[in-house]
Amino acid sequence: MASLVLLLLILLVPTLSLPAAHCNDNVGFQLKLTHVDAGTSYTKLQLLSRAIARSKARVAALQSAAVLPPVVDPITAARVLVTASSGEYLVDLAIGTPPLYYTAIMDTGSDLIWTQCAPCLLCADQPTPYFDVKKSATYRALPCRSSRCASLSSPSCFKKMCVYQYYYGDTASTAGVLANETFTFGAANSTKVRATNIAFGCGSLNAGDLANSSGMVGFGRGPLSLVSQLGPSRFSYCLTSYLSATPSRLYFGVYANLSSTNTSSGSPVQSTPFVINPALPNMYFLSLKAISLGTKLLPIDPLVFAINDDGTGGVIIDSGTSITWLQQDAYEAVRRGLVSAIPLTAMNDTDIGLDTCFQWPPPPNVTVTVPDFRTGHKN
Known part of the structure; x- marks a missing residue:
């Protein structure tokens, strides 16, 4: 759906x-x-x-x-x-x-x-x-x-x-x-x-x-x-x-x-244009094409982010949510990528309502580097 x-x-x-x-x-x-x-x-x-x-x-x-x-x-x-x-x-x-x-x-x-x-x-x-x-x-x-x-x-x-x-x-x-x-x-x-x-x-x-x-x-x-x-x-x-x-x-x-x-991080400011969804014209929709972890482009069909003819789908930026929510196929691709890249035991933590967490602190002699999470257009 x-x-x-x-x-x-x-x-x-x-x-x-x-x-x-x-x-x-x-x-x-x-x-x-x-x-x-x-x-x-x-x-x-x-x-x-x-x-x-x-x-x-x-x-x-x-x-x-x-x-x-x-x-x-x-x-x-x-x-x-x-x-x-x-x-x-x-x-x-x-x-x-x-x-x-x-x-x-x-x-x-x-x-x-x-x-x-x-x-x-x-x-x-x-x-x-x-x-x-x-x-x-x-x-x-x-x-x-x-x-x-x-x-x-x-x-x-x-x-x-x-x-x-x-x-x-x-x-x-x-x-x-x-x-x-x-x-x-x-x-x-x-x-x-x-x-x-x-x-x-x-x-x-x-x-x-x-x-x-x-x-x-x-x-x-x-x-x-x-x-x-x-x-x-x-x-x-x-x-x-x-x-x-x-x-x-x-x-x-x-x-x-x-x-x-801009924050004091020194990172360059980037921007992306809004798009209009005729079914929900008052919301701020973005054009998302791809997600990568580090240098790895995740295998996600760009159509999962598209606005459908009936107005469903699409990607919005919203002041009322604290965490990122993704369509199920995209979420599963991100989850698999994180589990593969982070050398820690993945676990479900139902106490806070998230289904993918990692055990912390890490074991001795284990270095953990979380890959950069990037969204945007395919090159």
Whole structure:
């Protein structure tokens, strides 16, 4: 069966204002990304186990979204446009005038920006107060005939206001009013960037686990994502290990250059173009052709990485998974290559949810060299 393959941030400071879709190379900001388990007392083994469990749930949700056939049912259609609500990284931002600061899940696999609003009929637990639209001078509910309302997969109308419903690939969902608001970005003690007329979901019926956040920020390729609405010529992020105390960073506009996202390893920066999957156009698909371990090209048919005519298959880069997931044939080739190259006893470790591990420490006088893992195009 074809399946998806996963590759795998109140002081008086300056504030710049810009309308939505007018962020450019001369304007930018950077945000800190916080891992969902940051600041907890979990052991390294527990952190790894939790990351693996979240990744498995994420993959299952992505696969369920990928195999849904084209339908006219609005609820099922909404499922196609979004994926899993669980995420790995949280971003800090502010909404409204005066700004209310809150934390949201960063998700490259979906588009909608949303938070829970008061009065909340059904809401998940969150660490900050619900957003009260009556206390913001810049909140404007969008009319049913607005172009942004038409960008929803299944827009509805209630009292002349645009109403949305989003069902994610897991048990999460959000429903409420689509509105325009002012969002403020920028780290403490830095220049703030305020973007006006950003469409977002003001959710009053919500379900699911928000990972100690207060909503979601979609970074997908669809028209309602933050990326599309700000319209920067570029954005990037650099994710550090979830075991590291060094925070990850997200860059927009002028800050999103190769030097800011490159590490201090001294290695040259490489790039690969995105491709579009018509069935899932909001996701970031890559063109993967081959995998090698060290200098050895693994015997993998490039077709296992291809996007099929029905939209299944393909390779995506996703902020919601910590580990790399491969199609079964490709995975077996990688596994065989590692077992052959590493002079240690291979074992199944079900305690952390992985099926190929190696006994450590190595026996005396045994030198272990793990081969470089490379992906890309065939030469």
